[in-house]
Amino acid sequence: MLLIQTPRNALRQNSTSSTPRLRPTTLDIPGLTKSKVSPDGRISERDVGSKLIIIMVGLPARGKSYITKKLARYLNWLQHDTKIFNVGERRRLATHHQDHIPNLNGAQVAANALLNTDQEGPPIPTLTLPEPASPEPIAQHSKAAADAENDAMDQSADFFDPNNKKAAQIREQCALDTLDDLFRFILEEGGAVGILDATNSTLGRRKMIIDRIRERIGHVNVLFIESVCEDKHILESNMRLKLSGPDYKDKDPHASLEDFRKRVAIYAKNYVPIGEYEEKHNMPYVKMVDVGRKVISHQIRGFLSAQAVYYLLNFNLAPRQIWITRHGESMDNVAGKIGGDSELSPNGHCYGKALTDFVTLKRQEWELYQQAKAAHTHLPPHPGDHTPPNPYVELEGDSNRNFCVWTSMLKRSIQTAESFDDEEYELKQMRMLDELYAGTMEGMTYQEIQSQYADEYAQRQKDKLAYRYPGQGGEGYLDVINRVRPVIVELERMTDHCLLITHRSVARVLLAYFLGLRRDQVADLYCPLGMLYSLEPVRKPMPH
């Protein structure tokens, strides 16, 4: 009869017993918190109780993978090691569809999914990024997969028929193997959050998963996230998106759609939505209806869960553009000094003017393009339409959205925005966008630092992301991530365009989020003065 059952209470042990005492699951923020068990602010091996396993739930085509990838990208960016474990990928592997299997790496997949520039859109400046190192594949060949390979099976609806015994067995084994990968990540590879991306639409499957977690890990936070589509247009649009996904690529669209509908119908027969059972058993869950239109959260526990839920509460599918650039050249740039608060150089003022003209032009082009697109959009989409519209576009019926221009509170950033007409653009200064504060090194050149503080310089070179400049108030990249976080949540929450005119470290941190960069990529991202990045969310087909 526990009213609010916390994991701690569910299993409190005498601290002298051999079972380890469960630590409180309070906040750990890399770089900002420090304790004996977690000197770098990451969740330590010992602290499994603070880790989080997320179990996705929902019928196919409900946007589970979209949510999963966005969430993983956000948590990885906050430096909580997060990985997605996708059962569908393993299933396709087990049934020999290897040619369609991308190497799965949570962050990298998310970046690809979210930041491919919209190919159909108006020409926009290209994003130049250093070549990413090849991500490690997570779906290693299991025995079951190897066995199954001998008789490759088609992934048509028949495969999902419960009466197809052979297929059912493969599907079960795939789920178990994927779960084992997730456990390895949490227990042996230092992972903080493991996400199981699958339909998990029956109560039986969900109970099996919970039992296995309790048996293998014991006490760890578990959060179910269910995605539900009540809006017929979103659902139809999601379904058609599948036609260009790995199961149906290069097949007849009409037959494929029919097959996919059948497959969903099979799942739907045994589908038990999250709710009654979970509430009776004090199980934490989040149910998202129509991508953030309505969110039900139940018994949310622990810092990581709270962070995840907060993020899920704040996103939308509105089409729009996010632009990121550094300020124009400043007098300190000319002198090669870091930090400071100098004015723009004449060159810098020119950049501000050119930026204004360019963005104004691109804004007009975008609006014209959206209007044209809306005119040719059909909801429900016409048969054979492989690039279904974002339902938001059509229903919104208004592409003339606001355009925010956000600068830091430093002169060189504010001056770069000086040509924007404040009747047409919403100008705002934000302290969160200020340059990284270099403590006692403010106003020095890198050369001076290297010769006068060789130790500090070397330490910084060794791990730029974790490095913090000495002196009271001195910052590092992790501090910047932390203060930029509210800006990211705000960018996700709002539906307006936004141009951010900021500084090198902050631009890198912003781009690291949008591109899902790996830890070692953030602080070295190529990000020169005068480069303008344009980001636009697009929907890409994803495996179910």
Place this chain on the structure above:
Amino acid sequence: MLLIQTPRNALRQNSTSSTPRLRPTTLDIPGLTKSKVSPDGRISERDVGSKLIIIMVGLPARGKSYITKKLARYLNWLQHDTKIFNVGERRRLATHHQDHIPNLNGAQVAANALLNTDQEGPPIPTLTLPEPASPEPIAQHSKAAADAENDAMDQSADFFDPNNKKAAQIREQCALDTLDDLFRFILEEGGAVGILDATNSTLGRRKMIIDRIRERIGHVNVLFIESVCEDKHILESNMRLKLSGPDYKDKDPHASLEDFRKRVAIYAKNYVPIGEYEEKHNMPYVKMVDVGRKVISHQIRGFLSAQAVYYLLNFNLAPRQIWITRHGESMDNVAGKIGGDSELSPNGHCYGKALTDFVTLKRQEWELYQQAKAAHTHLPPHPGDHTPPNPYVELEGDSNRNFCVWTSMLKRSIQTAESFDDEEYELKQMRMLDELYAGTMEGMTYQEIQSQYADEYAQRQKDKLAYRYPGQGGEGYLDVINRVRPVIVELERMTDHCLLITHRSVARVLLAYFLGLRRDQVADLYCPLGMLYSLEPVRKPMPH
């Protein structure tokens, strides 16, 4: 057929028309953002679309006022001017029960409600605060109230009978007058968030409110917050709490409880929970079930709403203690210098030792007291029990909770915690708790600042809260509030005890939150070295 209808779209005007164009409702954070319309980061008069009206919904004894007061305290602390408008207060005024009416001031009431030390608890150190200036009453005498005063009416269940025409008329007038006060606050007094605290349990009443808002203010964010109790124990406990409230104080408890139940039954007959109607009409709402056990949020729009919902997601009723103190005396303290990162003085080390012994003793006393209390707790409470238990205590059945000790990352704070046994206490360092960074004034004495930077010194004296120290990275109180915010949310979220060993400005900011201090009180709060504050949430009877 709008999928995600934003207020902006609902009424976009041509920017050349005479109707003011609606600004995007993006984040405004006092001290951290700046724009032409909002130079100090507060929502400007012109920006009514960014303001927020919260309408509470729920039967009596569902904890509405509790939620309201906590939320108002949080938003005021974040420097978003928030005020509660309570219809029950006005009703009591209108029916001549003036002797029971406290002066209502959102922040102040919240502080009283939450931070009265628990009189039944073990002796704990007393909180010393500067005398608060008397809060302004918000319930001014209206004409209706004056009319009604002539025939004072009893607030028994009869009064709430819809067939009691005279009473119904008074109740209606009270609701309208209270709403007018709220409009005045938003439109004329610079308020950012107005909260209407009343049952608003019928669809008719809610429609009337919305119509009146649209008619009087036009476009403003409206958020409904409904509180529901499914847990019988919480409900019973809440009901008994009413017996010591203003309507039933000094009356026979048995008869009072019967009368109150009747009153609730009358409301319940016409009660329409939030849901279907609101979803059909794209109206944003939050439904809280059993104080945070389950939270349903729908169409949350705008920065302020998102902040409010995030806060509501993260609180609980667990009994526990929060301790706040400054570090022990440091070498810089001895020298009178501000800032820096010096070691503790011998005196400072002594304080650390004494603090450890004292807190360890008090922790034991608290646990013994809770065990004794749990042994005498009856759920449902026995008749005549005026001090109903916190349902959490009984059902929890375990008072042996964890105890966190959080320090800043500065030496003087870390050293003050050095005597705590890390097997018994969860020690953690947090950069968010570091002292305010005084920029170029670091390491100076106040006297030096006064003589060398007379202008800065004078400016700081004029408005300490808004003042920011000069130099890159220099901070002010508003910066501290912003970086302490995640700590506050975490303290609300967790159920463990916590001792925070921090610095003057941060201690002031923490206490400002817990005590609901007014803006002008924060930066001057008396907070000397060696003072230890103990805070414990208690439930107090509140008017319905």
